Amino acid sequence: MSMDITFLGTGSAYPSPHRGASALVLRTEGECWLFDCGEGTQTQLMRSPLKASKITKVFISHLHGDHLFGLPGLLCTVSLNCNPQASQPPACVDIYGPQGLRRFLRVALVLSSSQLLFPYAVHELVPCGGQSPAEGQLDPRVTDSSDQLHPQEQPGQTIHLDTDSDCYTLFEDKQFTVKALRLFHRIPSFGFCVQERDRPGRLNVEQLKKLGLKPGPLYGRLKNGESVTLDSGQVVSPGDVVEPAIPGRKVCILGDCSSLVGEGPAKVCQGADVLVHEATLAEGHRERALEHGHSTPHMAAAVARACRTRVLVLNHFSQRYKPLISQKDSEEDDGGEADVRELKRQAEEALSGTGTLVVLAEDFLTLPVPLKRP
Incomplete structure (x- = not known):
C-alpha cells in the first residue's frame, strides 16, 4: 500500500505569498487524512494534486488560528461539491482535536447558516496540566459543548489521557492505530502518531x-x-x-511545541519512519522561540534523536524564511540568517552520526513513506 505526505502549508502565524498556513495530508490508498487546517487550506488543496473530497479524517493539533481557521470553509466547500443524488449515503467525517474544537466548529457553522451534505463528528481530547502556562488554559465555560448539535453533527467522543501509556488512543482499525500525545505550547497542543499494522510476509x-x-x-x-x-x-x-512479516510504517506529526510532555510521547514515537517537527526559528532566536512555545532546529533534532527517527522533516517556519524556490529568483538571498537552508544545516549538525535524514518541508512537497523490509 502506498503512503505519502503532502505539505499544503509550512509557514507559521499566517498565510503569506511565500508559504501557506499549517496543513498537511497523509495519503494512503483510498483515503486522505488532513492534519491542521490553517486559513487558505482549501485553496492550497486546489493547487495540489489532492482532492478535498477524499478527506475522511481531520486532526487539529491546537486551537491557534493558523492551524484552525480554514476548517469551516473547507467543510463547506467539500459539501458544495458533494453529489446529493449519490446512491450511497456520504460517510461521516471524523475530526479530532482539543477541547473547544466542537464548540468552535458548531458556532461557526450555525452563525453562518452553513448546511453540510455529509455528517461530521468532533472527538475532543481533554488536555492535562503541564501542556501550557496557566494563562493558556481555556475557561471551561468557553469550551463547553453541551448546547444543541449542528443539524449535520453526530455525537463525538470525549477522549481522556490513558495514564498507563501516557497518551490518547484515538482509534484502531485493521490497518492503523492512531494515538495523540501531549506537547507544551502557549495553549495545550498535541501531536499525532499513525502506526500501520505489520503486514503478512510473502509466500515462498x-x-x-x-x-x-x-x-x-x-x-x-x-x-x-x-x-x-x-x-x-x-x-x-x-x-x-511464509517470509517474515513486513513491519508497519510509523508517521508522527507534531503540532506547535517547545517540548514533549511526559514519557509517553518518546515511547510512542520510537523508531518513527517520519517525524514532522516544527522549527519556527533558528538557534540564534532560541530565547524568542521558547518565549512563544516554539522550537529551533536543535530542539527538533533532540526529539528526533531521542525517538531514533529515520527522517526528520522540519516544518512551520517563521515567514522570515522564504522557500527555496522563491530564493532562487530573489536577489535578496545572501545566504544569511533568514536562509531556510540554515535551519536544515543546524538540525543536521545536531544529528551528526545518527543516520537521520533531515528534510525541509515546502508547500506542495510530497514525501513518500516507503514500505519497510523485514
Whole structure:
C-alpha cells in the first residue's frame, strides 16, 4: 500500500505569498487524512494534486488560528461539491482535536447558516496540566459543548489521557492505530502518531512448489497464519512457507511545541519512519522561540534523536524564511540568517552520526513513506 505526505502549508502565524498556513495530508490508498487546517487550506488543496473530497479524517493539533481557521470553509466547500443524488449515503467525517474544537466548529457553522451534505463528528481530547502556562488554559465555560448539535453533527467522543501509556488512543482499525500525545505550547497542543499494522510476509512460492502445493485456498490460509494438512498427512505451518512479516510504517506529526510532555510521547514515537517537527526559528532566536512555545532546529533534532527517527522533516517556519524556490529568483538571498537552508544545516549538525535524514518541508512537497523490509 502506498503512503505519502503532502505539505499544503509550512509557514507559521499566517498565510503569506511565500508559504501557506499549517496543513498537511497523509495519503494512503483510498483515503486522505488532513492534519491542521490553517486559513487558505482549501485553496492550497486546489493547487495540489489532492482532492478535498477524499478527506475522511481531520486532526487539529491546537486551537491557534493558523492551524484552525480554514476548517469551516473547507467543510463547506467539500459539501458544495458533494453529489446529493449519490446512491450511497456520504460517510461521516471524523475530526479530532482539543477541547473547544466542537464548540468552535458548531458556532461557526450555525452563525453562518452553513448546511453540510455529509455528517461530521468532533472527538475532543481533554488536555492535562503541564501542556501550557496557566494563562493558556481555556475557561471551561468557553469550551463547553453541551448546547444543541449542528443539524449535520453526530455525537463525538470525549477522549481522556490513558495514564498507563501516557497518551490518547484515538482509534484502531485493521490497518492503523492512531494515538495523540501531549506537547507544551502557549495553549495545550498535541501531536499525532499513525502506526500501520505489520503486514503478512510473502509466500515462498518455490518452497510451496517443492511441497506440491498449487495456488488456491490453502495459500490464503497459510498467509493468514493457519497450518494446513497435505494429502500425504504432512502438516505445513506458516513458518515453513511464509517470509517474515513486513513491519508497519510509523508517521508522527507534531503540532506547535517547545517540548514533549511526559514519557509517553518518546515511547510512542520510537523508531518513527517520519517525524514532522516544527522549527519556527533558528538557534540564534532560541530565547524568542521558547518565549512563544516554539522550537529551533536543535530542539527538533533532540526529539528526533531521542525517538531514533529515520527522517526528520522540519516544518512551520517563521515567514522570515522564504522557500527555496522563491530564493532562487530573489536577489535578496545572501545566504544569511533568514536562509531556510540554515535551519536544515543546524538540525543536521545536531544529528551528526545518527543516520537521520533531515528534510525541509515546502508547500506542495510530497514525501513518500516507503514500505519497510523485514
